[in-house]
Amino acid sequence: MEEGISMKSFINKGNRSTKVGFGEGIKYAAEHNDKIIGLGSDITTSVGMNIFSEAFPERFYSLGIAEQNAIGVAAGMALSGLLPVFSTYAVFSSMRTLDQIRVSLCYNNLHVIIGGAHSGISVGPDGATHQALEDISALRALPNITLISPCDSSQTKVATIKAIETIDGPVYIRYGRESMPDFTDERQDFVIGESQLMKEGMDIAIIASGHLVWESLLAADKLKQHGFEARVINMHTIKPIDKQAIIKAAKECACILTAEEHQITGGLGSAVAEVVVKEFSVPMSFVGMPNCFGESGKARDLLDKYGMNADTIFAKAVKLIKRKNQ
Amino acid sequence: MTTEQIDQLKHKAKEIRIATLKSLAAAGSGHTGGSLGMADVMAVLYFHSMKYRSKEPLWPQRDRLLLSIGHIAPVLYSSLALAGFFSVDELANLRKLGSRLQGHPGRDRGLPGIELSAGSLGQGLSVAVGMALAAKHQKQNYTIYAILGDGELQEGSIWEAAMSAGHYHLDNLIALVDRNGVQIDGSTEDVMALEPLNEKWTAFGWHVINCDGNDIKSLIEAYDNALLCHTKPSVIIAHTTMGKGVPEIEGDYHWHGKAPNTQQLKRFLNSMLQ
Ligand SMILES: [Mg+2]
Numbered sequence: 275m276e277e278g279i280s281m282k283s284f285i286n287k288g289n290r291s292t293k294v295g296f297g298e299g300i301k302y303a304a305e306h307n308d309k310i311i312g313l314g315s316d317i318t319t320s321v322g323m324n325i326f327s328e329a330f331p332e333r334f335y336s337l338g339i340a341e342q343n344a345i346g347v348a349a350g351m352a353l354s355g356l357l358p359v360f361s362t363y364a365v366f367s368s369m370r371t372l373d374q375i376r377v378s379l380c381y382n383n384l385h386v387i388i389g390g391a392h393s394g395i396s397v398g399p400d401g402a403t404h405q406a407l408e409d410i411s412a413l414r415a416l417p418n419i420t421l422i423s424p425c426d427s428s429q430t431k432v433a434t435i436k437a438i439e440t441i442d443g444p445v446y447i448r449y450g451r452e453s454m455p456d457f458t459d460e461r462q463d464f465v466i467g468e469s470q471l472m473k474e475g476m477d478i479a480i481i482a483s484g485h486l487v488w489e490s491l492l493a494a495d496k497l498k499q500h501g502f503e504a505r506v507i508n509m510h511t512i513k514p515i516d517k518q519a520i521i522k523a524a525k526e527c528a529c530i531l532t533a534e535e536h537q538i539t540g541g542l543g544s545a546v547a548e549v550v551v552k553e554f555s556v557p558m559s560f561v562g563m564p565n566c567f568g569e570s571g572k573a574r575d576l577l578d579k580y581g582m583n584a585d586t587i588f589a590k591a592v593k594l595i596k597r598k599n600q
Numbered sequence: 601m602t603t604e605q606i607d608q609l610k611h612k613a614k615e616i617r618i619a620t621l622k623s624l625a626a627a628g629s630g631h632t633g634g635s636l637g638m639a640d641v642m643a644v645l646y647f648h649s650m651k652y653r654s655k656e657p658l659w660p661q662r663d664r665l666l667l668s669i670g671h672i673a674p675v676l677y678s679s680l681a682l683a684g685f686f687s688v689d690e691l692a693n694l695r696k697l698g699s700r701l702q703g704h705p706g707r708d709r710g711l712p713g714i715e716l717s718a719g720s721l722g723q724g725l726s727v728a729v730g731m732a733l734a735a736k737h738q739k740q741n742y743t744i745y746a747i748l749g750d751g752e753l754q755e756g757s758i759w760e761a762a763m764s765a766g767h768y769h770l771d772n773l774i775a776l777v778d779r780n781g782v783q784i785d786g787s788t789e790d791v792m793a794l795e796p797l798n799e800k801w802t803a804f805g806w807h808v809i810n811c812d813g814n815d816i817k818s819l820i821e822a823y824d825n826a827l828l829c830h831t832k833p834s835v836i837i838a839h840t841t842m843g844k845g846v847p848e849i850e851g852d853y854h855w856h857g858k859a860p861n862t863q864q865l866k867r868f869l870n871s872m873l874q
Contacts, residue, residue, distance in 0.1 A: 311737070335733060338767075343726045343760035350730020353716065356737065358730075374757070377720040378727055382707055 284472070284491055287428075290456040292449035295427035296389055297325030299434025300359050304330055310438065311351055313337055313344050313360040320451075321361045321391035341366045345374035345388075352384035357438065361389025364406030364448060368413055379444040380418045387437055390448040393423075394535035395563065395580055396485060396573035397451050405568040406448075411540025413446055414513055420466060421513040423448040423534070423542070425487035427456045432464045433510065441466060448484065450535075452573040455488045469516040475503035478595050479523035482533040483509050483542045486561065486582060490533050493587035502595060515545050517553065524554040529598040531559045533587050535577070538562040559594045561587050601820055609816045612682065613643035614872065617845045619678035621868055623691035623701075624859040627674075630695060630703065633842035633855035634749070635675035637780050637814070641838055642679040644819040645745060649827075654684035657712040663742050664731055666716045668724020669749040669778065670704030671857075677701050677711075685713035722755025724748065725775060729765050732773040732833070743827070746775045751783030754792045759804065765833040766805020773833040774826045775806075778813065780842045782853040801835045813838025847871055 304310040304326060312326045312334040327334035337344045341362055348358040361367060367390050368375070379386055393406040413419055420441055424430040430449050437445040464470075472487065473494050482490040487508045494504040505527055507519055523530055530550060532543035543560040550558060563580055577583045616639040624630045646652075650663040667676050674694060681688045686700075693699040700711040704719025718724050728746035735742055752758060765773055777797075785791045794800075801808045807829040811822035819838065826834035842856065843849035846868045860868055 311734075333737075335768075337764055338760075340757075340760035340764065342722075342757040343729070343764055346723050346726020346757070346761065347730035347733065347764065349716075350727040350732070351734045352730075353727070354731050354734030354738070356734050373720055374723055374726070377717065378723050381717045 284457045286455035286457050288456060289453035290427040291451060291453045292424060292427050292430040293322030293391055293451060294325070295424070295430030296361065296391070296434050296447065296449050297322030299431040300326040301329050302431070303435050303438040304333065307357065307438065309355065309357040311335065311356050311358045313348055313358055315339055315341055315344055315362040315366070317362060321363070321389060323361050326359070341371050342374050345371045346378050348386040349378040349382060349384050352386050353382070357385060359387040359389065361391055363404060364390030364393040364409045365404060367391070368406065368409035368446065372412055375413065375419070375444065376416055380416045383418045383443045385442050386444050387434070388444065388446045390446055392451045393448045394450050394485065395568045395576045395582065396454070396535060398573040398576060399570045401570040402567040407537045407563045407568065409448060410512055410536050410542065414540060414545065418443045419513065420445045420511065421448070422446070422466065422511050423483040424510050425484060425508050426454065426458050428458045428460045429462065429464065429510065431460060432462060433466070436464055436466050450485060454485050457488060467511045467514050467516060469519040470508040470510065471505070472508050473504065473506040475505040476527055477502040477504060478591050479505040479507060479527040479530045480533060480587060480591065481507045481509050481520065481523065481530060481542070481546050483512060484535050486533040486535055486587070489582070489584040490587055492584035493591060496584065496588045497591055500592070502591070504591060509542060509546070512542050512545055515549065517549050520546055520549045521553045524550055524556045529557045529594050531561065531587065531591050531594055533561040533582070535582050536562055537565055539565050557594060557597050559590045561590055601817070606816050609643050609647055612647045613640045613816070614845070615682055616643055616675060616678045617872065618869060619682060619688060619691055620674045621860060621865055623678065623694040624674050625862060625865040626692045627695040628859055630674050630859045631671045631857055632859055633849065633853065634669065634672040634778060634780065636846060637840040637842045637844045638672055638675050638747070638778055639845060640814050640816060640819060641776060641778070641840070642675055644816060644823060646679045646683045648820060649823045650745070651742065654713070657685060661740070661742055663745065664715050665745045665747065666718065666724045666728050667705060667747050668718055669721065669747060669752055670719025673701070673703065673705050676705065680713040686711065721749070721752045722757040725758055725761035728773055728775070729761050729770065732765065732770040733768060735772050736770070742772070744773050746773070748775055748777050750777055750779045750781065750788050750794060751791070753777065753794055762801065762804040762806065769831060770833045771830050775833065775835040777835060777837045778840055779837045780840045782842055782856070784853070784856055786853065797837060805832055807832050807834040808837065809834060810837045810839065813840035814844045845872055
């Protein structure tokens with residue numbers, strides 16, 4: 275883990291969608307690697323792939339609204355020495371294609387980058403069908419796959435480049451649609467599988483991923499005002515998970531709250547709990563979608579209604595600290 | 601093609617059948633019917649049509665064969681062994697613990713000549729499309745062969761793949777359909793009708809060739825015809841008989857998913873030698 279940085283180090287440089295980071299990441303990597311090929315399923319611009327396809331039209335193949343085929347095509351390209359990047363909405367790229375990802379990609383252990391765009395409830399008005407809240411659960415059981423959920427646009431760019439340059443097998447990168455605080459630096463140290471210590475603290479550890487890292491930092495600020503020092507860990511890689519950081523947090527903070535824009539069932543929280551239960555048991559609590567479907571609404575309203583925001587993180591943290599001290 | 605060459609290929613097909621039956625009997629389980637039915641197709645591919653180097657299995661210029669119907673792996677393994685990719689003795693390890701000869705092909709086991717881990721139906725043609733697109737992108741001249749089952753054509757993803765191959769005019773791709781007319785529950789036309797099959801493939805932008813998949817000469821003509829097509833992908837609908845070569849089980853779909861026991865093996869081999 276990196277050195278702890280105080281909350282003051284994190285300033286929102288301006289709201290920006292993580293999809294821009296994804297597109298910029300591929301484009302940057304493609305400038306240095308002519309093996310990179312883009313595969314699209316019709317919604318190229320809305321998933322940020324246009325940033326690549328406009329720069330490298332001869333390296334982009336349109337495959338139409340046929341995601342299962344796209345995964346197989348990516349596998350065939352990877353077997354032929356190319357490095358395909360395929361992205362579409364996360365509901366489709368992770369779950370409609372699950373068996374193709376399992377057999378053609380994971381069993382063959384091929385280096386393919388899958389983008390899970392429009393993930394989480396912050397997709398907003400499109401409603402439940404298009405809000406991917408189960409993608410991590412669906413993919414997490416698969417051998418060989420790497421799952422990344424970066425916290426902001428800058429980190430998504432860095433994570434995409436690292437996934438291309440440092441990983442061998444299949445990688446799924448989860449990102450969103452809504453413009454959200456962009457607070458990390460593009461020059462950050464980022465190692466896939468190593469979490470980032472965003473804020474030091476010993477009263478509670480908040481382990482978060484994706485958009486909820488920023489919300490966790492806000493919650494930690496509020497906790498500080500109430501006399502509690504929360505440790506905030508950005509668990510950007512959900513598989514393989516950073517066990518050492520979790521064990522250390524369990525030992526030093528004695529309680530862990532997880533926060534994710536995803537179903538609680540099977541996601542980051544479950545991944546953390548698996549480590550905690552086995553290695554060093556401490557009280558835990560979970561912030562995430564309570565195993566129900568979402569609905570139409572503005573991103574912020576939905577995050578508030580379904581309890582994936584700083585206020586809920588704060589409230590659950592206070593309750594958990596009390597429980598730990600009983 | 602001389603009569604002598606055709607006879608040699610017939611002999612190869614018989615060798616493939618014998619090796620396949622022996623390995624299935626050693627395994628005690630596996631898919632006999634489809635494996636035997638495709639022995640002639642494999643004989644022509646591995647001993648006539650395909651370019652490869654068995655001692656350099658990853659030779660970049662090689663033709664690629666993807667077995668989308670991974671359950672007929674025994675006939676692929678026998679063909680590879682007879683083509684020199686690995687020892688024929690290893691065929692006895694089929695489906696055994698720790699073996700390189702998995703029930704369905706597993707690339708992770710490192711068996712030379714295996715291009716793809718496959719067997720979940722409906723996926724192999726998409727991978728073949730990816731390989732064909734990649735070959736064109738990299739200006740390579742090799743051919744990609746995808747072996748599909750007829751029952752497998754009921755998977756929707758096959759038609760996604762077919763559409764994309766037509767869209768990109770992948771003339772370096774040849775799909776081979778094992779049209780034995782049967783699947784586990786019975787006749788394909790009863791389970792879920794595939795006909796009119798020629799028209800389906802034609803409509804998706806493919807060059808369609810029908811042939812007798814258990815006749816060497818007919819198969820060679822079909823492959824040659826496919827290789828001459830330079831505008832679109834080709835599909836060879838190979839009309840085969842499940843269990844071909846063993847009169848006792850020919851056409852019997854109950855032999856789709858089982859292996860001969862020791863006595864049956866002896867009887868089958870004897871009947872083939874007559
Ligand atoms: Mg059949």
